[in-house]
Amino acid sequence: MSRMIVPWATAVVLAVIGVVEIVLDSGFSAAPAAPASALAAVVVGAVLAAWFPVAGSAVVALAFPIAVAGGLNGPTGAAVFGFFLAPGWAGYRRAAPSWPAPLAAQLMASLGTWIAGRAAGSTVAGLGAMAWENLFFGVLCWGAWGVGLLARRLRDRAELMARLAQAVEAEREAREAAVVAEERQRIARDMHDAVAHSISVMVLQLGAVRATLPAGTPQADMLLGVERLGRESVQELRALVGVLREPVSAPQPSLARTQDLVDDVRSAGLPVDLTVDGDLTAVPRAVDINAYRVLQEALTNVLKHAGPVPTTVKVGVSATGTTITVENEPGGAAAEPSGERGAVAGHGLAGMRERVAVFGGTVAANPTGDGGFAVHAVFPARGGQR
Missing domain, CATH: 3.30.565.10 (Histidine kinase-like ATPase, C-terminal domain)
Structure with missing residues (x-):
């Protein structure tokens, strides 16, 4: 969703800046055709960047030669903002190589400075100004593209770390579940082998002692009750052992x-x-x-x-x-x-x-x-x- 929102919001902001610039600048308001054409290229390119970041960056960069060809001394303020925002967005969004975006901006800057140079005449001062403008806008577009690449790598690294953290947490929980299951099995074995066995032996011994006593005597009846209780305890222990040996499948408390x-x-x-x-x-x-x-x-x-x-x-x-x-x-x-x-x-x-x-x-x-x-x-x- 951000792929659509960011370019569209940028297009709206740049459109507002461009309109305010044309209205407030007396030179632009007197001859609005050139700044308006440059602004149109910026807005269209920003919207296009939502689907095609590299192509959108190239269209935004067209504002430079359009403005100069229309008689302006250089790109408008909105065009300058778009000039470095568009390559940065391409570096951030495009998974495939995005270097054509700053390259296209560099070429448009070169074309714009060449048009301005022809209009000013090929003097030494004019050539120096052309070289400076080319260097300035080149550093601007390539630097913005580099910042976009860096932001993309930081985002990818953060997502990778989040996935790794989830995997580690899942592994930890699985390890804890395995330890719990192993402990349940150990407790079940101990209860079965030691406790249940001992109680069973005690019940058998009580039965042997009771058999030596006359039936119906208080001592025999008491031993019979203890013997019955022992058998019930063995049954309960065996049921508990069965529960412990079953895997833990019930929902965990949360x-x-x-x-x-x-x-x-x-x-x-x-x-x-x-x-x-x-x-x-x-x-x-x-x-x-x-x-x-x-x-x-x-x-x-x-x-x-x-x-x-x-x-x-x-x-x-x-x-x-x-x-x-x-x-x-x-x-x-x-x-x-x-x-x-x-x-x-x-x-x-x-x-x-x-x-x-x-x-x-x-x-x-x-x-x-x-x-x-x-x-x-x-x-x-x-x-x-x-």
Whole structure:
């Protein structure tokens, strides 16, 4: 899109400059044909450069000989601006060799100075002026072209570095996933080979001891219960081993999945009003995971302790950090005192505070004035994006 916008915007600016120049310059306004013709070449060339940078540069450079042939002493101001902008644009935009653009401008400058020299007469002073004009405009067009090439190379290098950074990040994530999968396999093997095996042996030994006792005695019944519990534990361990050996395919925790999380709790009966302020994909990865977990824990606590009551969720991402706010209306049970909510189910608030404290943030969890409850977590910005 910039390929079209930049030349067109330049054409408009140069047209305005050229018109103002013709109106304000008494020499131009008295005989506007030559400056107007030169301006037309500049504007047409600038627009043409949107599709053909080299051809557009050559058309812009035509303004020089057109102006001199029309009786002017040299190119107009708009023509001078276009003279160095057009080769620079060609150097920046054209992937193929773009040196014909400054070469065409150099040739047009030579033609213009030759026309001016013939009009002034072939004197020593005239030849010196021609040589100087040729050198001046030559340096101008070739220098602008060189700046355009440099800008193009810097842009290409920046794009290459961005692609390399993405590739490195993808490789790092793949390596981390492989390490996690390997660790899951190791844990599964340990649980299967050591824990499950040991419990199975214990269950067999308990069965052997129970067989030596008279049936129906309290001791036999107690051992039978322990034996049954041991078998259930072995079954649960085997199920857990199966889960650990499966590849990790579930979506990873991320604030970008906030809407999915809200949809899940809505389907569970919790009416949630969600507000998102900022770009959720711009949160640093470590903060992203922990902020999602805090939001998940807060919504779970609402369901557990207040029931399906209207709840407001606000997620904000800005230059100062990431904020999570979950506020619910009064539920069937009274709101717990600050710091106690979620304690029954794994110390939920304590876990939130630990997650946020790692990043130097804060968590405020307090009853609201109307009997509801509000959790507000702040992850301060530490710099660095995803």
